[in-house]
Amino acid sequence: MNAIEIEHISKNYKTVSAVKDISLSVKEGEIFGLIGPDGAGKTTLFRIMTTLMLADAGKGRICGFDIVKDYAQIRQIIGYMPGRFSLYQDLSVQENIDFFATMFGTTLQDNYETIREIYSQIEPFRKRKAGKLSGGMKQKLALCCALVHKPSVLFLDEPTTGVDAVSRKDFWNMLYRIKASGVTVFVSTPYMDEAGLCDRMALIRQGNIIDTGTPAEIVAKYPYALLAVKGTPMYPLLKELRKLDGVISCFSFGDSHHLAYDPAKTQKENILAAAVAAGFKDCTAWEIKPGIEDCFMQLSEQ
């Protein structure tokens, strides 16, 4: 049985359609990533799956329970951590955990093993008010509260947004440990570089799922050859490269341009020569393997 199974879910807000005919399935015990930019419909999908909102159309099951009919059972077995810190800032760390444990009809002691590793990091501050914690600590506390009842599925809506690089790495390590304890993790992120960390993922754009699969599968589907190109000045170079014959697309990626081309029509040498001929200095180009972001850009183009 799949942990999450949703079919043809749609949701409109007045005239805007936030989620269009989305179907997904998530296997038990995997980390599934929902990758997409802001406004793609990630949070809407989360709210539908966590029974906070009704979909306009479509069906869904979490661990076999229907997201509409069996919402009461679903609430017993899921943990949800919204994007925004939403615990009681005026209660202490300990009180927040105890409160949510009680709301789920359990206690911290009963499920201590589940959250021990994360809880041990915030335990020194257990008397402190949640509002007075640092960003990283707040996140750990929120994770503790979401895990305190030992859920079967953990929903994390953009947990790493606004978190520094080191803490993000820490956070993903925590997710692996959570996964190891048998919890299915459904996580969303706007950061493409985190996509490779998921077991499987779905790319979402403007309410549509544009691709699903393991990171390797998605990358393998990339149809073109890819170059990284550098030269000065950078921005006119980008516009010049886009005009070349055989170039499919060219986007700025940090300090270089990623250029997709059709190997049947042109070659690296031709492209480099054209750039030099157009008067750009220090031109270099090298073959690269596509990343998730390249795939996302290519899929968005279609």
Next chain:
Amino acid sequence: MWKYLLEKEFKQFFRNPGLPKMAIAFPVLMMLVFPFAVSMEIRNINLVVVDNNKSTVSAQLIEKCTSSGYFKLIDICQSPEKAQEYMDDNRADAIITIESDFDEETGKGTGLPLGIKVNTVNGTKGSIGAQYIASCIRMFLKEQDTGTAGNSTPTIDISEKYYYNPYMDYKVFMVPALIVIAITMVTGFFPALNIVGEKETGTIEQINVTPVKKTAFIICKLIPYWVIALFILTACLIIAWLVFGYTCHGNLLSLYLFSGLQIIVTAGLGLLISNYSNNAQQAMFIIWFFMMIFMLMSGIFTPIASMPEWAKVITYFNPMRYYADAMRAIFLKGSSPLDVWYDAAGLLAIGTAVVSWAIFSYKKTE
């Protein structure tokens, strides 16, 4: 679980930097400061007299007026123009003009050569001031009558007796009304702000994904404010008794009964407001709007009987009207709940409507 939800609410209440202090300050202010501030008793009416008669009789009249304690004699002047100037400068509230034949005409029972002018920029002060002057003059004339022996003009002696508030003490009239305002604010609007606050911080979402029933959550939110409301009611009654010596003429329990009915209405209203607002600012605006209408149309400050018909119709939809009426009747008159059954009926009707609407809209917003 209920115990925990309640414990959390109380913890949050007592940790709030303002609320516990407000719960104490509210009844104290309501009872110790406001009864004086909202008093309709008029004192210190600035009086100017134009004395064209300048006889002992006119001097006695002026003496009579100033000794009553309600008037402050600004000036006795000769010309009406000078007196008018005082009034135009807002230094005089009332002018008494005594004509030159005043001493001769008194006691004859004919028309009295005396004029009263009142500044009615402040309507209450003006009309009450005019009444005071008239009653001063009436008393003065009566004394004059008995002074001139043998003259047996039949006079009608009007003596007023004020029932239920024999000294026309405005404060005792306001005490139950101020309790009404306090209870309505605390039980209706504080919980609304609290629920909207949870919406704003997103914690309500976090609660919604737990198996906790929404009704349990909401009721646990309301209970602390009910406790506080009953505390405020009790505190107000004790303060009124200790400081002013006012005691409730009716059954104390009926005060609590009507407060309970009012709480049902305000709880529904608070829930309704929180359903329709997404943040504290919106909620504040709606609360402010309702509170203004409730207070001004409740008969607390101005009698409903003197409102025009269409305004009276509006007051029938105002829960505060019924609550204030019942509280005053019980507190001042000692009415039993049966005597004011119509107030209970009004509160129940509004309560049922508001609570069902609140539940209906709450289900829809899910």
